[in-house]
Amino acid sequence: MNNNRAKLISSPTSMASLTTRINGTLTMVIKTANGFPFTVCVSPDMVSRITTRQAAELLTREITLFSRTVIGRIARSGYDPGPEEGFWPQIKDDYLHKHLNATKEQFWRLIDNYGKWESFADFLQTDIGYDVDTHEVSDQITLDYYCLSGRISSSKTIHPYTKFKKQSLGVFVEPANKTIPIFTSSLMADISAQNYREKYGVNLLPHSILCLGCFLYGFVKENRGDVVESGLLNDQWRVNLFNDDQDHQQNKLHHFTIQDCSEKQYTLTGCHEVHSPVWV
Numbered sequence: 001m002n003n004n005r006a007k008l009i010s011s012p013t014s015m016a017s018l019t020t021r022i023n024g025t026l027t028m029v030i031k032t033a034n035g036f037p038f039t040v041c042v043s044p045d046m047v048s049r050i051t052t053r054q055a056a057e058l059l060t061r062e063i064t065l066f067s068r069t070v071i072g073r074i075a076r077s078g079y080d081p082g083p084e085e086g087f088w089p090q091i092k093d094d095y096l097h098k099h100l101n102a103t104k105e106q107f108w109r110l111i112d113n114y115g116k117w118e119s120f121a122d123f124l125q126t127d128i129g130y131d132v133d134t135h136e137v138s139d140q141i142t143l144d145y146y147c148l149s150g151r152i153s154s155s156k157t158i159h160p161y162t163k164f165k166k167q168s169l170g171v172f173v174e175p176a177n178k179t180i181p182i183f184t185s186s187l188m189a190d191i192s193a194q195n196y197r198e199k200y201g202v203n204l205l206p207h208s209i210l211c212l213g214c215f216l217y218g219f220v221k222e223n224r225g226d227v228v229e230s231g232l233l234n235d236q237w238r239v240n241l242f243n244d245d246q247d248h249q250q251n252k253l254h255h256f257t258i259q260d261c262s263e264k265q266y267t268l269t270g271c272h273e274v275h276s277p278v279w280v
Helices: 003-010 044-050 053-059 094-112 120-128 162-167 186-200 212-223
Strands: 016-022 025-031 038-042 068-074 087-089 145-151 158-160 169-172 179-182 205-209 230-233 237-240 256-259 265-271 275-279
Touching: 003 094, 003 186, 016 094, 016 120, 016 186, 025 044, 025 094, 025 186, 038 044, 038 094, 044 053, 044 068, 044 094, 053 068, 053 094, 068 094, 087 094, 094 120, 145 158, 145 179, 145 186, 145 212, 158 162, 158 212, 162 169, 162 212, 169 179, 179 186, 179 212, 186 205, 212 256, 212 265
Parallel strands: 179 230
Antiparallel strands: 016 025, 025 038, 038 068, 068 087, 145 169, 145 205, 158 169, 230 237, 237 256, 256 265, 265 275
8 A cells, every 4th residue: 555545544633634626626535533534525615516406405414524515435545445436425416426536536646646746736737726837827726734733842843933832832843954844735744744753753733824925934033044944845845945135035925935856946925814825
């Protein structure tokens, strides 16, 4: 079994999730704690886009998670394949089956390729359907972001951050290379959390980030270069926190960059409070 799948399935963490775009519909896959660990949901207003009207009416009466409508479940690959080759629909409907099957395939592709995509463009195309070569920047939806948090007193790898102070939590930084790991889903963050637990003996959990640019700027400003020198997105792409132009270091919205393996550079631009952050 793919190591990422094994880590994900064996993790004790519950309610971690991954949101991806399936044929234009944002679909959330949640690792629940019951016998069906991967629950698939969409927002209530999107149910009618992936099913017939009658099926949509039935589904919206069913259970919800995170204010989203549950439409089915994905089997634990290699453990308990479902009756529809790896998924259970909440109700019988051909359109719903098609969406669940597409979700299952995309979900496992995202998990299997985590940390080893051929390019950042390939990841964006798969996860949110954004083609860097043909789409306008305005077509790019904002990714979700997470860091790893833990109790400040539990390890020297956990560092204080003002916005986490009320929860008595700090942010994990990889001490070997002074890198702050960041992720585009809490499921991916949980996979890495297990690796860091094994390496440093520290208990870590995914923690949501409202605005990636503001978070990176604020954390680096508080902790300086003796703690963190760069970011690492999804265990693969180094995020350069500042450029060489000192005049731009006060601009927290335009100096976080990714250098892809193809030598293409992406810059994080935008702010959650003003305009959704995207990579351009």
